[in-house]
Amino acid sequence: MARIAIDMDGVMADTTQQMIDWYAKRYGVQVDKDALYGKPETTGFPHEKDIIRSFLFEPGFFRTKPVIKDSQEVIRALQDKHEVFIVSAAMEFPASLPEKVEWLAEYYPFITWQNIVFCGSKTIVQADYMIDDHVKNLQPFKGQGLMFTAPHNVHVTDFKRVDTWQDVAGLLL
Known part of the structure; x- marks a missing residue:
C-alpha cells in the first residue's frame, strides 16, 4: 500500500477553467484555454495578471471550481x-x-x-x-x-x- x-x-x-469562466463573466471576453498553454499561471489574459490573481481572494472562487x-x-x-x-x-x-x-x-x-x-x-x-x-x-x-x-x-x-x-x-x- x-x-x-x-x-x-x-x-x-x-483552476484554469475557473479563471476563464470568472474572466468571461467579469469582462465579457471568452479566453481560449489553448491560448494559456505554456504561459505562467494567471497570465495570458487580456488584462494584467494582478487582475486575474485577485480572483483568488474573492469569495466563492474556490467553492465553485x-x-x-x-x-x-x-x-x-x-x-x-x-x-x-x-x-x-x-x-x-x-x-x-x-x-x-x-x-x-x-x-x-x-x-x-x-x-x-x-x-x-x-x-x-x-x-x-x-x-x-x-x-x-x-x-x-x-x-x-x-x-x-x-x-x-x-x-x-x-x-x-x-x-x-x-x-x-x-x-x-
Whole structure:
C-alpha cells in the first residue's frame, strides 16, 4: 500500500477553467484555454495578471471550481488500494479554507477530514507519490513526483507527467 498525496487546485479542481469562466463573466471576453498553454499561471489574459490573481481572494472562487474529469472515480478507487491524502498549500489564501472544505464535502464526500491536509509549504509532506501541478511543490518532494498537466506546466520535463486521471489510474491502480 502506497501513500499518495494529491493536490486540490489544478489537479482535482480546475483552476484554469475557473479563471476563464470568472474572466468571461467579469469582462465579457471568452479566453481560449489553448491560448494559456505554456504561459505562467494567471497570465495570458487580456488584462494584467494582478487582475486575474485577485480572483483568488474573492469569495466563492474556490467553492465553485469545476471538478476535473474522472478525478472522483479514480481517487475513490485509489483509496481502496492506497493511503490517500488531499494536500493543499491553502494558507496563502486563508479565506479559501472553508470553501475548500465545503467543496471537498460536496464532490468527494468519501474523503474524511483525517485525510485532508492544509499547509503553507508542502515540504513537510511525506508520501510515496505526490500528484501536483506546480514545480515548487514537486522539487523538494522526496517521493515520486507526478506532474499533473495544466497550461502553466506544459514545458516542464523534470517529472513523470500525468495528463488525465485515467493516466493516474493506469499508473497507480
